[in-house]
Amino acid sequence: MTTARSLLLAALLAGGTLPALAETVYVSNEKDNTLSIIDGATLTVTETVKVGRRPRGITLSADGKHLYICASDDDTVQVMDLATKKILHNLPSGEDPELFALHPDGRQLFIANEESNVVTIVDVPNRRVAYQVDVGVEPEGMAVSPDGKWAVNTSETTNMVHWIDTEKRAVVDNTLVDSRPRYAQFSKDGGRLWVSAEIGGTLSVIDTANRKVAQTIRFKIKGVPQDRIQPVGIKLTDDGRYAFVALGPANHVAVVDAQTFAVKDYLLVGRRVWQLDLSPDQKRLYATNGVSGDVSVVDVDSLKVVKSIKVGRYPWGVAVKG
Amino acid sequence: MRFSLWLPSLMQIALLAGGLCASPAAFSQEAAPVDLPTSNMATVRIAYLTQEVEHPPALSNLDEPPADEGLAGANLAVADNNSTGRFLKQRFELEAVTVPIDGDPAQALRDLAAAGHRIVVLDLPGETPGALARLPEAANLLLFNAGSTDDSLRNALCAPNLLHTAPDRAMLADALAQYLAVKRWTKWLLIVGTRPEDRLYAAAVKRAAKRFGAEVVEEKTWSEDHDARRTAQAEMPVFTQGKRHDVVIVADEIGDFGDYVLYRTWEPRPVAGTQGLVPTNWHRAHEAWGAAQLQSRFKAAAQRTMLPRDHAVWAAIRAVGEAATRTRSTDPAALAAHIRGPDFTLAAFKGVPLSFRSWDGQLRQPVLLAADRSLVSVSPQDGFLHPRTELDTLGHDQPETGCRR
Numbered sequence: 001m002t003t004a005r006s007l008l009l010a011a012l013l014a015g016g017t018l019p020a021l022a023e024t025v026y027v028s029n030e031k032d033n034t035l036s037i038i039d040g041a042t043l044t045v046t047e048t049v050k051v052g053r054r055p056r057g058i059t060l061s062a063d064g065k066h067l068y069i070c071a072s073d074d075d076t077v078q079v080m081d082l083a084t085k086k087i088l089h090n091l092p093s094g095e096d097p098e099l100f101a102l103h104p105d106g107r108q109l110f111i112a113n114e115e116s117n118v119v120t121i122v123d124v125p126n127r128r129v130a131y132q133v134d135v136g137v138e139p140e141g142m143a144v145s146p147d148g149k150w151a152v153n154t155s156e157t158t159n160m161v162h163w164i165d166t167e168k169r170a171v172v173d174n175t176l177v178d179s180r181p182r183y184a185q186f187s188k189d190g191g192r193l194w195v196s197a198e199i200g201g202t203l204s205v206i207d208t209a210n211r212k213v214a215q216t217i218r219f220k221i222k223g224v225p226q227d228r229i230q231p232v233g234i235k236l237t238d239d240g241r242y243a244f245v246a247l248g249p250a251n252h253v254a255v256v257d258a259q260t261f262a263v264k265d266y267l268l269v270g271r272r273v274w275q276l277d278l279s280p281d282q283k284r285l286y287a288t289n290g291v292s293g294d295v296s297v298v299d300v301d302s303l304k305v306v307k308s309i310k311v312g313r314y315p316w317g318v319a320v321k322g
Numbered sequence: 323m324r325f326s327l328w329l330p331s332l333m334q335i336a337l338l339a340g341g342l343c344a345s346p347a348a349f350s351q352e353a354a355p356v357d358l359p360t361s362n363m364a365t366v367r368i369a370y371l372t373q374e375v376e377h378p379p380a381l382s383n384l385d386e387p388p389a390d391e392g393l394a395g396a397n398l399a400v401a402d403n404n405s406t407g408r409f410l411k412q413r414f415e416l417e418a419v420t421v422p423i424d425g426d427p428a429q430a431l432r433d434l435a436a437a438g439h440r441i442v443v444l445d446l447p448g449e450t451p452g453a454l455a456r457l458p459e460a461a462n463l464l465l466f467n468a469g470s471t472d473d474s475l476r477n478a479l480c481a482p483n484l485l486h487t488a489p490d491r492a493m494l495a496d497a498l499a500q501y502l503a504v505k506r507w508t509k510w511l512l513i514v515g516t517r518p519e520d521r522l523y524a525a526a527v528k529r530a531a532k533r534f535g536a537e538v539v540e541e542k543t544w545s546e547d548h549d550a551r552r553t554a555q556a557e558m559p560v561f562t563q564g565k566r567h568d569v570v571i572v573a574d575e576i577g578d579f580g581d582y583v584l585y586r587t588w589e590p591r592p593v594a595g596t597q598g599l600v601p602t603n604w605h606r607a608h609e610a611w612g613a614a615q616l617q618s619r620f621k622a623a624a625q626r627t628m629l630p631r632d633h634a635v636w637a638a639i640r641a642v643g644e645a646a647t648r649t650r651s652t653d654p655a656a657l658a659a660h661i662r663g664p665d666f667t668l669a670a671f672k673g674v675p676l677s678f679r680s681w682d683g684q685l686r687q688p689v690l691l692a693a694d695r696s697l698v699s700v701s702p703q704d705g706f707l708h709p710r711t712e713l714d715t716l717g718h719d720q721p722e723t724g725c726r727r
Contacts, residue, residue: 096615117405136405136409137405137406138612138615156612158405159644162409199674199675200667225712226711227675249673
């Protein structure tokens with residue numbers, strides 16, 4: 001609880017008022033083997049914690065007490081106690097875990113094992129592998145539908161979305177998308193799946209009901225060569241208004257109208273923008289910029305980049321806790 | 323926890339056939355290799371043709387060239403294609419042919435065509451791919467040149483049935499020249515070996531100098547035929563004296579003397595070209611854009627690091643796989659048409675989509691600039707602009723092509 005006190009103290013010193021936003025932002029630094037912890041009130045890094053090797057995807061536990069960290073080069077998922085910032089234990093993740101998604105039951109963690117072409121499903125409380133599913137080459141993106149029925153995985157070299165029926169524990173359908181699909185996210189109601197294709201340069205919106213591509217969204221930024229536009233991270237606002245898309249080496253985050261699929265704006269952020277997360281109140285978007293080594297903070301109401309925060313080397317994943 | 327990936331067990335096949343792929347962790351251990359079932363799968367046959375070569379004795383003979391350079395790339399690409407193909411009921415088969423030193427690659431290609439092959443990856447040096455593409459038996463084949471960097475194959479010797487996944491010397495030299503231009507190292511001392519391919523490399527260097535505002539202030543030929551290992555310290559300083567230059571460029575494709583120029587020049591100057599800072603289509607130090615995954619996948623399969631020819635062969639066979647995925651076809655003619663068409667792109671772990679130039683069949687691709695243990699840069703460099711794609715600032719662009727096919 002020292003941390004809470006020091007955060008409060010920092011806020012008081014900085015602004016003289018109570019923090020308006022109490023969120024905490026966790027950022028994995030892929031080439032530093034560390035986790036940067038940002039105080040949402042002051043937007044400063046308050047702590048840098050050593051974690052496993054090549055930390056990439058990170059996600060919060062259902063109760064928000066733990067952070068799961070893909071330590072890719074250690075072939076494990078680490079479980080960090082956010083109160084003490086200590087690693088409690090490792091989960092048996094399979095080889096080279098990169099990204100993962102937690103089932104709404106809070107128990108099943110779906111992990112993409114990039115180097116072995118499988119998805120590993122871990123039973124978190126028991127710390128055991130429940131089962132594995134064969135998918136395409138270089139599995140990367142993972143998402144679980146809000147109703148828990150579907151777990152999807154994108155495979156980067158196979159260029160498909162693999163639909164895992166979580167009851168049958170098997171791939172029952174595959175949707176071909178554009179080249180090098182990297183990230184997937186379901187809409188809040190589960191009706192649509194949004195998938196980014198890094199080399200294809202597109203975003204596919206898939207109907208969950210028939211698992212067919214309903215919309216393909218393309219991007220164009222003045223002064224940026226077309227082959228630099230490489231969509232990676234996606235975040236949808238809960239109100240169904242926006243889809244934010246990190247465009248990698250194009251150094252912009254695209255703002256897409258999630259109803260009309262029109263691109264509304266491009267926000268200039270740091271170099272090689274990678275993953276995104278929204279604050280719990282949906283007022284802020286945090287974006288990791290791998291090459292410039294910082295995190296951009298976007299004000300969602302005004303669609304303006306309000307700050308960039310220096311973190312470690314190659315910030316990759318980001319998770320915001322309320 | 324590792325599955326036997328491209329050699330599925332009978333159990334997995336049974337599950338796959340039923341549309342199911344779940345495998346309880348209990349039997350996820352290594353399984354005995356068996357052939358994939360062919361009954362309900364359409365097959366794409368791909369041939370790989372190479373020839374044994376006699377490696378001339380080189381001074382820098384520290385690294386033995388692996389016997390399977392190229393072939394190991396073919397095996398991995400076929401495995402990658404099959405991992406994808408099983409979701410689309412497509413199966414990829416590789417037939418690898420190695421012609422002995424005194425054998426005839428033309429006859430080998432005729433035999434492959436007679437056996438019904440329509441897609442052949444040629445891992446052969448010099449102008450041989452151009453000659454093979456002109457055989458009457460090759461008229462209906464799709465050929466990939468993955469082994470020759472000869473610029474002539476993209477110009478006078480080009481052929482409508484021949485695509486190139488290996489970069490040509492012009493692309494390599496242009497990539498280096500752009501970087502040296504960015505560094506403002508624009509005065510070059512060029513040292514050329516006596517072999518014909520060294521002179522071709524030197525010609526590409528001189529062409530690149532003109533294109534990117536550099537100057538070859540002096541050109542020298544290294545013709546010493548004795549073993550320089552004991553004498554380089556005495557000889558190289560004297561040999562590299564001359565007009566003022568910023569960098570020494572060596573053209574020594576077999577690695578006969580280039581490594582002995584480094585650290586022995588009269589002036590303290592960096593060395594680039596075939597040794598020192600080397601432009602190449604692939605390098606073991608490359609790890610960005612997912613390349614780390616390809617490198618480790620290759621290493622696990624081949625027990626060594628991926629070499630440039632491995633990547634060129636891999637890219638050719640992956641191009642076939644990508645076309646089969648996109649067209650949902652296994653018909654060689656349909657695949658060839660798609661690969662040559664405007665919508666084709668290949669993800670090859672180089673950060674941008676790759677495609678084949680319509681005018682000479684060359685795969686446009688970024689070129690890595692690497693030292694022995696580090697990736698120094700990747701060209702095209704920022705600021706070298708092109709109306710189509712910056713990749714076309716490397717090599718033979720449409721207006722200057724000598725290809726009339």
